[in-house]
Amino acid sequence: QQQVKQSPQSLIVQKGGISIINCAYENTAFDYFPWYQQFPGKGPALLIAIRPDVSEKKEGRFTISFNKSAKQFSLHIMDSQPGDSATYFCAASYTSGTYKYIFGTGTRLKVLA
């Protein structure tokens, strides 16, 4: 119930293409779903986040799609750029008193120039 399953493990996309990373969860008490971006040698940084009361959130080229009934959410990167090459983590958090993040296993994205 605590798991967040993320796929694919790695992804190669041509410049200008769309990158799609998927996550699935089981615990319906989760109520905050952030995506973090991590460059090599750096700490993760928040990219975009969504709450379950909306089905989509867009910030620039980054969009989260959220399907509450399917307990799935995904990150779409439009017009992918070589500078987007990084590891992406989805996460889920819930109001149970600890508010801890449960991270997905990460997706290593490589955008070819």
Added chain:
Amino acid sequence: DTAVSQTPKYLVTQMGNDKSIKCEQNLGHDTMYWYKQDSKKFLKIMFSYNNKELIINETVPNRFSPKSPDKAHLNLHINSLELGDSAVYFCASSPLFGSYNEQFFGPGTRLTVL
């Protein structure tokens, strides 16, 4: 200017030694965390402190002991280091204790146990 800083950035040590990693945040945040990222990049929370009070203590061996002398600092002391402790350790902070808060991560400390 660094928001969340960690020292040292790299730590190489022998099995059985005791070592500490220091973390400081200058963001004025109430909550701080320690995460472990293993060789497969899996990121897992270890501890969380809110206003110097321990909130989250995951199933971490008791060789790991966090200490928060004040709201801006959260240190991690590790006794009797083992090969399996080799990983990157991240400190993070968030403004308040709650679900919707962004966590700000430090640059990480790469620990290698020989």
